[in-house]
Amino acid sequence: MKRSEKRARNQRIFRLIVLGLVLIFMLYPLYALFEFSIRFPLTGAYDWSSWTRLVDGSQSRLEPLRNGFVNSLVIALITVAIMLVLLIPTMVWVRLRVPRIKRWVEFICLLPLTIPAVVLVVGLAPVYRFIAIYVLDTNAIWLSFAYVILVLPFSYRALDAGLSAIDVKTLSETARSFGASWFTVLWRVILPNIRTAIASASFIAVAVVLGEFTIARLLNRETLQTGVFLVNQADPQVAAAVSLLVLIFGVVLLVGLGLLDRGGRRTSRPAVGDSASSTTTQLTNPASLTDSALTGPAPAASAKPSSLAQQKDLS
Amino acid sequence: MTALSDAPAHAPQQDDPARVSRGRRFAWLGSVPFFLYTGIFLLLPTLLVVIGAFRDRNGNFSLAGINLVFSQQTLQIFWTTTYLSLITAAIGAVVGALASYALATSPEGSVLRRVYTALCSVLAQFGGVMLAFAFIALIGRNGTLSRLMRDVFETQIPGGFLSSVPGLVLVYCYFQIPLMVIVFLPALDGLRQQWREANESFGGGTWTYWTKIAGPLLAPSFFGSFLLLFANAFSAYATAAALISQQNIIVPMAIEGALRNENNPGMDSYAQALALGMIVVVAIVMIAYALLQKRTSRWLGA
Numbered sequence: 001m002k003r004s005e006k007r008a009r010n011q012r013i014f015r016l017i018v019l020g021l022v023l024i025f026m027l028y029p030l031y032a033l034f035e036f037s038i039r040f041p042l043t044g045a046y047d048w049s050s051w052t053r054l055v056d057g058s059q060s061r062l063e064p065l066r067n068g069f070v071n072s073l074v075i076a077l078i079t080v081a082i083m084l085v086l087l088i089p090t091m092v093w094v095r096l097r098v099p100r101i102k103r104w105v106e107f108i109c110l111l112p113l114t115i116p117a118v119v120l121v122v123g124l125a126p127v128y129r130f131i132a133i134y135v136l137d138t139n140a141i142w143l144s145f146a147y148v149i150l151v152l153p154f155s156y157r158a159l160d161a162g163l164s165a166i167d168v169k170t171l172s173e174t175a176r177s178f179g180a181s182w183f184t185v186l187w188r189v190i191l192p193n194i195r196t197a198i199a200s201a202s203f204i205a206v207a208v209v210l211g212e213f214t215i216a217r218l219l220n221r222e223t224l225q226t227g228v229f230l231v232n233q234a235d236p237q238v239a240a241a242v243s244l245l246v247l248i249f250g251v252v253l254l255v256g257l258g259l260l261d262r263g264g265r266r267t268s269r270p271a272v273g274d275s276a277s278s279t280t281t282q283l284t285n286p287a288s289l290t291d292s293a294l295t296g297p298a299p300a301a302s303a304k305p306s307s308l309a310q311q312k313d314l315s
Numbered sequence: 316m317t318a319l320s321d322a323p324a325h326a327p328q329q330d331d332p333a334r335v336s337r338g339r340r341f342a343w344l345g346s347v348p349f350f351l352y353t354g355i356f357l358l359l360p361t362l363l364v365v366i367g368a369f370r371d372r373n374g375n376f377s378l379a380g381i382n383l384v385f386s387q388q389t390l391q392i393f394w395t396t397t398y399l400s401l402i403t404a405a406i407g408a409v410v411g412a413l414a415s416y417a418l419a420t421s422p423e424g425s426v427l428r429r430v431y432t433a434l435c436s437v438l439a440q441f442g443g444v445m446l447a448f449a450f451i452a453l454i455g456r457n458g459t460l461s462r463l464m465r466d467v468f469e470t471q472i473p474g475g476f477l478s479s480v481p482g483l484v485l486v487y488c489y490f491q492i493p494l495m496v497i498v499f500l501p502a503l504d505g506l507r508q509q510w511r512e513a514n515e516s517f518g519g520g521t522w523t524y525w526t527k528i529a530g531p532l533l534a535p536s537f538f539g540s541f542l543l544l545f546a547n548a549f550s551a552y553a554t555a556a557a558l559i560s561q562q563n564i565i566v567p568m569a570i571e572g573a574l575r576n577e578n579n580p581g582m583d584s585y586a587q588a589l590a591l592g593m594i595v596v597v598a599i600v601m602i603a604y605a606l607l608q609k610r611t612s613r614w615l616g617a
Contacts, residue, residue: 007521015417019431022414022492026438029449029489032459036452090349097342105346108353114601115361116550118567119590122367122574123360149357213443213553214567218574229444229557240452243445250437 030247037240050237061234065242068227071140075223076209078144080202083155086148088198091159092190095168109156112149117214120149128219140221147215151208155201162197163190203257207250364594367587380584384592389569393592396549396565399480403487404544410488411495411544412537418496419503432500435493443553450477450486450558478559486554491544498543502536539607546600549593566593 037050053062087109094102112120124146131145132138171193172185180189191198213225224246232239371377383389421428453460454472461472476482506529514524552567563569566589573586 011417011420015420018413018417019427022410023431026434026489026493028460029446029453032453033445033449035459036448086349086352090346093342093345097345101343101346105349108350108357111357114546114597115357116552116567116593116597118550118552118570119364119593120357120360122570122586122590123363124356125574126363127355127360145356149353152353152357207440211440211443213556217553217556218571225444225553228448232444232448232557236448236451240448243448246445247437247441250440251433254433254436 030244033240033244037237037244050235050241053235054238054241062231062238064222064230065224065227065238068140068222068224071222072210072224074141075144075147076206078141079147079151079209080205082144082148083151083201083205084198087152087155087159087201088191088194089186091156091163092168092172092186095163096172106156106160109152111152113153117150117212118218120146121215121218124215125219138221140216140223143216143219143221143223147205147209147212150212150215151205154204154208158201158204159194159197162194162201165197166190166193200257203253207253210246210249361594364587364590368584368591370584370587377584380588381591383585384588389589392563392566392569393596395480396567397596399483399487399565400545400548402484403491403548404541406484406488407491407495407544408499408537408541411492411540412499414492415496415499415503418500419506423504432497435496437493439490439494439497441490444557446486446489447477447554447557450482450489478562480564483555483558483565486558487548487551490551490554491548494547495540495544498540499536502533502540506532535607535610539604542600542604542607546597546604549597549600 038046038048040047090105094105128142128146131142136142168190171189175185175189210224212223213229216223216226217229228239228242228246231242368380369376369378371379384393418428418431450458452458455461455477456474458472464470464472473479477486510528511524514528519527550567552565552571555565555568556571559568563572570586570589570593573589
């Protein structure tokens, strides 16, 4: 008893010192960023003019920032849409019908982690040149195609965790035996059950898109990050203010994700680092979805109760 | 089922296996859109890099680009990138591991832990342009810390510090440490309290616990995280691009330079060859990482 009490005290002191020092290292540059945005560099006087310049529409030198911001929002939306439409049906289909290629899908999804963006952009340049000339144009929003690749690893893991938490096979076979079509199965059975996973996959995708600089810069497209980069030369204070805003947005996004996780997790965990199931990282833990899985088959069962006669081959 | 009357009685039995096998044979078609998409935007670009490294402007086989990579100057750039990545990965891994352990000793659901991990996951992604701004605001010419040092301690932070390699080390640590916390914390959480108790009931102390139980268990995960940090630093581009201009001291910047310099004859396949070099380095690291992961999951897995 005595020993463990002593250890607990030592751990508390250790925790205080280490976490305190790391926190100072992490927060001090952010404080500097904030101070920079409100301090007039020559006189040292403080005012909020950079923040008002940011919302004031008359500053033409902030144009790249505005364009980039709008582009990035549109790109984020398209990226999330393509990512969901591409990944969810494929992952469900592979799970149900061709499990032997699941490892290939996983391998390809995790591949972008090992290929640096700056390498990818070298190969993407000719692909995008082709797209710009023959298929679409040079609009920044087509960066979405490449960004889907960048978010694949994170989104795949989030969705995979969500799908693993429910019994996809039983759910879909039940729904199918009640006459639901593949589309109904996907839309009314699978999707409602992996809501949390979809949300976290999308949040992470948005965070990645808003933070991406390398590909946009090397392909000469205007996004939020390249806009900030350019505006820094014209008005560093505004660039600092925008950086802080984007950072705060990121924190809000991730805290929201955390709340979502807690919403899905009804049971509270026992204390101390003793949990067995937390091998998933912060980015990829859409918690347990089992409770919502229980309510899964209900909508499908009532979807087409009269279509038993059209029952199709399940296997 | 309604067709039973016109068909021979054995038809369903004949039909079923056929239909099943046809269904199986064509089931992979459902995954075609996925493979097509990743083929165009992931595999094709990678292939173009590899092929492009061995070609000249007219599409003929050439080793000019590869030869350029092995020039003294480029090797120096690769070496700088490598040791920058090694140093920042080492610092990030050690400091991050200490912070992870401190976090792991706090209760799982506590506010401290939730806020800390959320902050870490944001800052791990925060790398890039904005990070560069933050450090310019901190230790740039007129930075907060620079002024503090000047006024209170009367020491001057050298002007070019941020665009030198030691400066980059400091800035990279800013995203390496939080990344380590995120990837290493789960491994620490995988340690069971019972193992510690078992150690104590056999008369072991803190020293034996760390050297005989926790240390060996955590080692593969620790080195795996270290490799991940190395790859992360090796691929980082935006931070350095925002801090340093007109100077290719790391590989990603050399690639940018080569891409922008395409009308210079002889440089055609240089960008591709540099990119290929990066693929090789990162691939070696990631293979080592995968091997370590396999070992880790045996004990600390779910």
